Amino acid sequence: MLGSLFSPKNVAVIGASSKELSIGNRIIKNLVDFGFKGAIYPINPKSDTIRGIKAYNSILEVPETGGIDVVHLVIPAKFCPMAFEDCARMKVRHIIINSGGFSEVGPEGVEIEKKCMDIANKYGMRVMGPNCQGIINTDPDVRAYCNFTFTIPEPGYISLVVLSGGVAELIHQGVSEMGVGTRIYASNGNAVDVSIPEIIEYLGEDAPTRVIVTYVEGLRDAARFMRVARKVSKRKPILAMKAGRTREGAKAAASHTGGLAKEEKVTDLIFAKAGILSFADEGALIRAATAFASQPVPKGNRVGIITNTGGPAVISTDVLAADGLRIPPLGENTRKTLEQALLPEASVRNPVDVLATANGAHFRACLEAFMADDNFDLVYVNFVTPFFVDNENIAREIAAVSRRQEKPIVCNLMTDRRRMRAVEDILKDGGVPCFAFPSDAARAVSALVRYHAIQSRSAGKAVVFEDVDADAARRIVDTARKEGRMQLGAGEVNRLLECYGLPVPAWRIAETPEQAAAAAGDLGYPVVLKADAAGLVHKSDGGGVMLNLQDGKAVREAAADMRARIGIADMRFFVQKFHPPGLELIMGAKAEEPLGHVLMFGIGGIFVEVMKDVSFCLTPLSDAEADEMLSSIKGAPLLDGVRGGRGVDRAALSDTLLRLNQMVIDLPWITEMDMNPVTAYPDGVCVLDARISLSVVTAAGT
């Protein structure tokens, strides 16, 4: 669908200008300078030629009967709808609106945007922007620089798609400055039509694109983004960064996009679930992209390190180990081989210090040993260029092994880049990613391994429990919503949980203190008594909960007292069997339109409140993800038992999370719920209290 946007046969620029420092001139210049392989049509009623190319008075005069692939609009917003009509007559396929003055400036702009899109939709034209940089495609058969920026890329394998023109440029410059090529660049500004997910989908199919880089401040079409990214990330790595993580950053983002960004965690959950490699640092993201652009994906996390100087290898070892990579000792055979092949004073362990006096043959021997040894998945080379060895020869040996693409090779190159380019050029020519700092190089290695881990992780299975009564559950929710209640009563909550097989203690509803005592007798002492009335939410705050009541007298007195205190005449009583103490946990769910719900898990009390030690996952939750939620909190050892204590029933906990998952998927009207505490025992769990909030019925009746 976007094929002719990214590989246009012809490009017209409405608003082409002969003024050197104008955007309408720059686009022509960029197309010409970059060697665009198609036809260029400057549209300007006042000039015959622009930059030596014949200009036309109107798009209507352009001599293309088969339609025009791309038209740039570099004219004031108010003239755009008229231009859209003209484009439709000329069978234009894609319009890139570089001009601003649309939704980002307020209501008038929104209005113009809508007018344009009405025309575009009517005639099947696609729109990139408005208020955008545009696209670049470095394909030698295309060379489309449909963009008014100034960085000139080399052809390569990194594609980037970013709303923000500033950040698109930042990444573009970063890649370019590393001397690494770009494949496709897309920056779509207000993104009124052609969207980030759509472009990612396109890049997924674009064979030369080996790695996709994106940046978001707030995801717009989150559901589609998730769907596309999950699919594409299986084929090639998607590297992403989310900004606006802090309150201050989100405010800054909202100010420049017009209020879309928010300070939230859900983007991280989307990235995680979609198999996207997430970065908190744009430099690290760019460096990782250059590694993916030229190196294979490793088959594991075991790194062999070659260095010709000691200290920097220590720095990289620290970073690799902290990132969970393994630096295994050399096997017997490899050690023997290297003792023969290297200088006598070389340090034959991992890291291998070949010494500053090592030559190309020493490096080569060491690389070959790591390639041949099944105990290593990738190789990290720290290469300083002393004046007394043939550094270009060393570089040639490293490049030769890299070209075989057997296992990834990443290099920290310590040299004087301003005076000695040859060594770096030889390495880059062999596809060896070169970095200037050991930590940076190590983090690029980590990224390769992270992608391997994502690719090889089990997504787990969906679990569907058959022993649920979805219809009864639905009726409980429907009834409450029809009655305009956004909060379920204690009895409703427990019935709902029971419908999904969630373990609750035995319970009764009673109308009077006498009935409450009778119910308690049925259940067996001790019991818990809770006030149950519409609108009564934070029960414990208002004295609405009494724990561990031991006999009928205690229940009667507590109930009478409760009614008097709360003062709601038609209040009922919720009587529940008292459960012994266990490990108190919290589980919850919060609707996150349009994706589903975010599920939450944590250990109760101070762990959640003080230590903020909680894990999250987006629905639908797989069994593997449920297990991950349990394992990824810091307090996880408590689940397995510490200080000689017994652990709790992890299988039952996982089961509880998966039932919760199924419940909120079936009942999207649940806006927010928590089960707190969920008490866990060595055998089983019990939901001792829960609250469920519902969405209001809308005018449409949903």
Add this chain to the structure above:
Amino acid sequence: MLGSLFSPKNVAVIGASSKELSIGNRIIKNLVDFGFKGAIYPINPKSDTIRGIKAYNSILEVPETGGIDVVHLVIPAKFCPMAFEDCARMKVRHIIINSGGFSEVGPEGVEIEKKCMDIANKYGMRVMGPNCQGIINTDPDVRAYCNFTFTIPEPGYISLVVLSGGVAELIHQGVSEMGVGTRIYASNGNAVDVSIPEIIEYLGEDAPTRVIVTYVEGLRDAARFMRVARKVSKRKPILAMKAGRTREGAKAAASHTGGLAKEEKVTDLIFAKAGILSFADEGALIRAATAFASQPVPKGNRVGIITNTGGPAVISTDVLAADGLRIPPLGENTRKTLEQALLPEASVRNPVDVLATANGAHFRACLEAFMADDNFDLVYVNFVTPFFVDNENIAREIAAVSRRQEKPIVCNLMTDRRRMRAVEDILKDGGVPCFAFPSDAARAVSALVRYHAIQSRSAGKAVVFEDVDADAARRIVDTARKEGRMQLGAGEVNRLLECYGLPVPAWRIAETPEQAAAAAGDLGYPVVLKADAAGLVHKSDGGGVMLNLQDGKAVREAAADMRARIGIADMRFFVQKFHPPGLELIMGAKAEEPLGHVLMFGIGGIFVEVMKDVSFCLTPLSDAEADEMLSSIKGAPLLDGVRGGRGVDRAALSDTLLRLNQMVIDLPWITEMDMNPVTAYPDGVCVLDARISLSVVTAAGT
């Protein structure tokens, strides 16, 4: 003392060589090429000249009667002692041994090193190295490149001192590549004589050195390092990085230094106490150094942000906010001024988006507004260079304000560095540190603010309690050590704590179960009973502790039972008043020679065991540091009370830490002790159990 090492008037090279690719040739070349202002004396019996400079058969023939400031030794280790003798005859002041083959290779090397040092000490010669790179001084009046590496620095204000030659080069190259100058470079390898602290002390006095950069794998002369760094860091920033933080990294470090590094936390504590800015990333360290080299230290943490593109400012805002910096809104006056001065569509808030179309005057107006506004301490500029504005003019305006050195200015420059140098050169000429990524620039800003915070923090006061009985305490320790006991008994521990006013429950020692019951009667029930015998440490493991005994019968039975179970005939009983539960805390101390002790604080149980939530500080502890120890654990809110609970007595906790501090300072023979639990109440604390280990008496009787 090191003046003539770093500013030599003459340099001789013993082992100078006419072979192009030898170290003995390279040093001559470096001295010549860099324009050394003093005399150069190549020593080589086989050549008349080296690189066109007259060579001498022997150092003894050098025509210097006033002595020689620096002699390089580039000869095999075994010939070095002889060369030392010759040097002594020529009144050499400093010998830089570039050769390896000393302590890093094993016992023979150690022997040669010792021989050399004996001669050096006898004649008052100072030694740099062996196995080292050497020094560089870029002072225009000196220009001493006494080093065999290849990176050529520009004169500047950053000085670096690093044992590891590889990392010294790494930092040197990093600074150089940023186009920033270096002042002094010192890499001392095995550091047998001239040490890192000594060089830091020298650099502290060297006025043109504005910032000192160092890197360590394991600190050797930790006490001196601490003393010097505390003094120097008050005058100028010391930026440091410690590698070998992971087990794997420490192993790698040990392998290349010969076993000095260990995986430890104490270096971080030294850095913190010495006022050193610690970095975990060498790139971040180097970038911060370039900011310190040309910008003043800010007076606070309030950043004004100027940008001419939206997205990148969001990224930097995130980093600044996450690092605890403030991005305050614009004041009324500043806002009004900028609304007048900037383009109508500019976003006049903080960040200020002056727009891509902004010119130099707009940037200037914005900079002046931030300089004039007392609500801002520094300015962050994000500057993309669009083709349609006069970027050099913008750069000139920024540089002009930077030259006034009023408030720090840091710039993220988004440009095509490979094709457009002019803008960056103008900025750098004005001392504006320029970075290629917003996060990198933001972290450099953070570093400036961190140094301000260190400079302005209160070191706190030493607290000396007068109500202690140091003599009695000393006698307890002396007695145990004389008896060869490394572990104090329960009674001794409590007496020792009492000597320092540490709050323990009332207690008695009893010989028999009957006496124990009588003692319990004196103390009042309930009581705790502990077995008390030499060598009995982990009392609770062997059933040596009974809690909450309610009457005499219970005490008698428990004591009899305990004696039978433990089976030590002369066992005594420690009876202690039972204290009600409170918040359980842990405090401890561990000897860290030669610095003193590391003190530890944490909340007991899972907080320490599962969450590893503890804080540390080196003795001597000030009142401010005690407070910091309490505040810096994640669980600190528990001290103040959460979920409606009352907090505990922080003043008493601080007091307890300070008394512990005084005790271990007075009693350096305490190798390790812990007080666990220390129970804290709303009013007061109580040390319920403690263990103290002592060092053995050495042959010297200490």
